[in-house]
Amino acid sequence: CGVFGVFNNSLASHMTFLGLHALQHRGQESAGIAVSDGYDINLRTGEGLVTKALKEKDLQELKGDIAIGHVRYSTAGGSNPKNIQPFFAHFYGGSFAIAHNGNLVNAEQIREDLEKNGAIFRSTSDTEVFIHLIAKAKEPPPSHIMLHENDRDFLPLIFSAMNKVKGAYSLLILREKQLIAVRDPYGFRPLVLGKNRSGSYFIASETCALDIVDAEYLRDIKPGEVFVIDDSGMRSYFPLDHADNPRKCIFEFVYFARPDSMIFQDWVYEIRKEMGRTLAREFKVDADYVVPVLDSGLLAAKGYSEESGIPLEIGLIRNHYVGRSFIQPKQEIRDLSVKLKLNPVRQVVEGKRLVVIDDSLVRGTTSKKIVNMLRKAGAKEIHFLLSSPPVISPCYYGIDTPTKEELIAANMSIEQIRDYIGVDSLYYLSLEGMIGAANKFRQKGFCTACFTGNYPVF
Numbered sequence: 330c331g332v333f334g335v336f337n338n339s340l341a342s343h344m345t346f347l348g349l350h351a352l353q354h355r356g357q358e359s360a361g362i363a364v365s366d367g368y369d370i371n372l373r374t375g376e377g378l379v380t381k382a383l384k385e386k387d388l389q390e391l392k393g394d395i396a397i398g399h400v401r402y403s404t405a406g407g408s409n410p411k412n413i414q415p416f417f418a419h420f421y422g423g424s425f426a427i428a429h430n431g432n433l434v435n436a437e438q439i440r441e442d443l444e445k446n447g448a449i450f451r452s453t454s455d456t457e458v459f460i461h462l463i464a465k466a467k468e469p470p471p472s473h474i475m476l477h478e479n480d481r482d483f484l485p486l487i488f489s490a491m492n493k494v495k496g497a498y499s500l501l502i503l504r505e506k507q508l509i510a511v512r513d514p515y516g517f518r519p520l521v522l523g524k525n526r527s528g529s530y531f532i533a534s535e536t537c538a539l540d541i542v543d544a545e546y547l548r549d550i551k552p553g554e555v556f557v558i559d560d561s562g563m564r565s566y567f568p569l570d571h572a573d574n575p576r577k578c579i580f581e582f583v584y585f586a587r588p589d590s591m592i593f594q595d596w597v598y599e600i601r602k603e604m605g606r607t608l609a610r611e612f613k614v615d616a617d618y619v620v621p622v623l624d625s626g627l628l629a630a631k632g633y634s635e636e637s638g639i640p641l642e643i644g645l646i647r648n649h650y651v652g653r654s655f656i657q658p659k660q661e662i663r664d665l666s667v668k669l670k671l672n673p674v675r676q677v678v679e680g681k682r683l684v685v686i687d688d689s690l691v692r693g694t695t696s697k698k699i700v701n702m703l704r705k706a707g708a709k710e711i712h713f714l715l716s717s718p719p720v721i722s723p724c725y726y727g728i729d730t731p732t733k734e735e736l737i738a739a740n741m742s743i744e745q746i747r748d749y750i751g752v753d754s755l756y757y758l759s760l761e762g763m764i765g766a767a768n769k770f771r772q773k774g775f776c777t778a779c780f781t782g783n784y785p786v787f
């Protein structure tokens with residue numbers, strides 16, 4: 330999912346619409362915006378792409394200077410209109426709206442406990458437990474924290490909720506007069522803060538969403554941080570005694586984030602390309618062309634081509650009028666959408682030995698079809714390379730990887746996969762190679778659980 334927030338902008342809902350549009354790759358199932366005019370919070374949501382879910386009329390009706398928005402793809406909870414975010418809630422202390430990127434690993438358990446005590450849930454989403462935990466919290470704030478007077482009522486409730494939940498959360502919370510950002514202590518999902526020249530502040534999953542509203546990147550919201558902005562200024566708190574031990578999602582660099590974004594303080598573009606360069610050092614092959622599986626394989630292919638000296642050719646054309654195929658939750662639809670999305674260029678591939686590069690192999694269904702199409706178009710040899718290691722374990726932290734049964738690398742050897750997708754050779758970037766490519770810049774401290782099975786929290 331993607332989140333976007335605005336503080337101090339008279340066109341807050343329009344700005345949020347733009348921000349969500351830039352984050353569309355992070356979720357295409359639904360979109361929503363909540364706005365506060367200082368007294369009341371109003372909400373509009375819809376299914377599908379941002380431009381379908383929200384209309385100009387919605388934006389005009391959403392008056393106010395503070396807003397949050399969300400684009401969703403289903404992880405926990407499944408695709409269900411009831412799960413469209415932001416969520417809105419009234420409680421004894423007022424009202425708030427909440428938008429969540431990530432996934433809680435103990436949501437089921439908390440939910441069961443709450444339901445036994447009479448709580449009623451209206452969605453199947455893990456995010457809703459936050460609302461209940463916030464509304465029910467009773468503990469005083471940790472004694473080492475000095476709260477600003479504006480924060481004394483509400484923030485202890487968030488701190489208390491953070492103490493109970495486990496997992497990944499980059500959260501935006503909208504109050505009548507405040508915008509609050511919260512990032513889990515491991516910092517699984519990115520979250521950045523920016524500002525424009527007229528003094529509006531923005532918080533977004535990725536910097537490409539700051540670019541679209543002409544805002545400058547200021548800094549990351551840090552792992553474990555609770556950041557508050559209101560008319561009295563900006564404050565940040567670290568309520569959990571968190572070790573400095575981040576577990577940032579390396580898959581954001583491999584695939585999920587946009588290459589024109591800076592996340593976790595590094596450029597996705599550079600790291601993704603470095604993964605391709607590393608791939609070229611690890612696996613050398615005689616070939617005529619390097620062909621990217623667009624869009625996600627482009628930068629790894631560029632890196633591979635530069636490092637190996639094999640020219641890059643666009644041997645597959647991407648139809649841009651379809652979204653990311655994996656985001657369609659039904660297998661039958663996913664099967665079709667591969668053909669809708671990519672088509673080989675016969676003039677490029679006929680009679681040629683190709684190094685085809687994609688970012689990751691998940692189910693193997695896309696790759697098998699791509700290989701089939703390339704063969705039909707006359708490719709002589711196909712060497713299929715991935716700029717990440719085999720995905721062997723599901724993600725429980727907010728990326729929609731399928732169950733273990735559907736993960737091809739969890740069920741087949743590399744040789745069996747090679748045979749299944751029908752290529753001359755198959756090579757995955759090594760774990761060390763992937764981490765090394767990311768560490769070459771500023772990075773330290775990754776989650777790699779989908780490649781290793783080592784889960785930082787469960």
Ligand code: 5GP
Pocket residue numbers: 584622625655687688689690691692693694695696697728729730731
């Ligand atoms: P496959 O050949 O495994 O069916 O599909 C691989 C393609 O799915 C790659 O191009 C990759 O970009 C894309 N992909 C990346 N991340 C995910 C994910 O989390 N889930 C799924 N299902 N596909 C993904």
Ligand code: SF4
Pocket residue numbers: 517577578579580581723724725726727728776777778779780
């Ligand atoms: Fe990212 Fe994989 Fe960890 Fe999920 S399991 S947070 S996709 S690295």
Ligand code: MG
Pocket residue numbers: 622623624625626687688
């Ligand atoms: Mg892809």
